[in-house]
Amino acid sequence: MNKQAPTFAIIVGEHSGDTLGAGLISELKKHYPNAKFVGIGGPKMLKQGFDSLFAMEELAVMGIVEVLGRLRRLLHIRKSIVNYFSEHKPDVFIGIDAPDFNLTVEQRLKTQGIKTVHYVSPSVWAWREKRIFKIDKATDMVLSLLPFEKEFYDRHNVACTFVGHPLADDIPMHSDKLAAREKLGLANDAKYLAIMPGSRGSELSILLPDFLATAKIIKRQHADLQLIAPVINDIREQQFKQIQQEHAPELDIKIITNDTQTVMASADCLLTASGTVTLEAALVKRPMVVAYKFNWLTAIIGRIMVKIKWFSLPNLLANKTLIPELLQEQVTPENLANHVEPLLYQDQSQLHDEFVAIHNVLKQNASEKAASAVMQLLK
Template identity: 65%
Template structure:
């Protein structure tokens, strides 16, 4: 039998679809791990800048899916349906070896279902919060995917109970972030002072989050600064677009508030800070792994909150609390997000000992440190190589 030359070996095509920056990070780690065994593979779909830097081919901009909340999604439903229809048609005609939807479940599960029906193997990376609300979605997930990759251990237990294939892979952030984060070094690198308290204002990565949270964040910061004139305020931003929005809102709401805006260095800013006033999201897990005190806030649009609270059955909404099954860090939701609540919580975390909190953070870190990208790639290849 004549051996195939490299040019004759079929190229493996991995289709990947992500919808936000955290998914871009996961996608980049997965691509890097898959390239170890498939160096000539092609990666195509929807990705962000980290994935594109690794040679990923974009069919649509990742920001197409960066929308959250029932009302917000309805406002863009025609565009979202067009994007999904176009992707289905493209992948149906070009037949990738496997589709990996990363997060963005309301978009990706539907996409995965349509492509699985066409005979394309599918994996969903990052479990939707079926354990929190709309539990019956798990039956659609079972139809849509050959495997769910879970970042958190309690998620796999939920899927196992329902006999849906799931692999716990750990979290890439736990692999990337050191067990001990050097605050002094981070301050030197950012040009921040060593001897002062630093509070990071982190209102989120989406436009709606900034518009809903910043007024309360600014007012709280003004009150905290009035009580400690040495307090340093910093605000890490994920993009130029968010910087422009932040500056515009600050000019309107708190023009005299001294805040240093820092672009594309979120992890370094968190490391340099003494406390984080932040929106809920994956970044709260990042903060726990960096081991910084935090106060977590979130506001939905009023209609989204009214509709959603009837279905959500969570005692907590932030990852540090969900992972430890206790109120490890304070959470403020909707009308609770106000300076009267924020200021005392931030003061306590800025000026009091946090050693007990750090011990809990370390336990989270150790639980999630599993070489996640390697484990995810292994699970994807197991699905790819499995005979139907």
């Protein structure tokens, strides 16, 4: 190892991982300003000087059936990555999320004496619990974002450090609704519903038609309701507009690109896909209804294998039902509207207090703690 300029290999598979990776790189640079960072990363990591060998979007696939359709390409990328890092050995390899891809890479590199870290625990506490043994073989350290994950690893004597969640560090305890509306040019005195069907193209295709139909139902009773939607890039914006034109051309929706957190702060309620965004929404302290649909075969397999009461992060962290969750056949416009309407028009101060408690638990200077754990491995 070059103590002044170590090489950190990092692989992320989606935008939430890109945020974690960028935070980690920023902290590591404070200690190793000449370090090299290489692997697969997104735009935030690229801004930090990261060298990405493949486009991050190539790994952004969810669902068993969906992965099968891209399997040949994914296997090619994985083989190429393993070969590259076998030849150009990094001082440490850090797989951020994307466990089905990263754990195999980690295991193969660890056998070659390369230190390996997995940042963001796979949901072993929810399904396929025996993966804990593969994780133990593949990694020198797991960095967990959630406190109950650390407890699970401790029970199995697998090295794990709870670092908290970078979102809890970045998002203020109070997200000013009026300031967010002023930034986006929204009316101060209107009710706003944020329509958030996900960042992946497949999620928009599956969820957005139901979300639009939900908005139409609510607007029949509340004609003054305003609609706003965040999208992550121009490609998703065009897809959103095409789906809206087909299913609800009469709806007036203000679409905002690449400013999801401000959109959430400006809204009175969110209708959102599942994922990290639900945690972000809880930290912004906004009521939400969470929905998700899988390919039918993925859904059948998931119901057999998954063993948890909830699938959204706010409910899992609270260990109780804070927010409505609708899955698969439950995701109908009528069901969604029945859950969204009271969150828009009834007092939600108790829910706000629950979200504050979650925020306090997760606010741990995560990127700094993650970097510290990685540096301990190097030493």
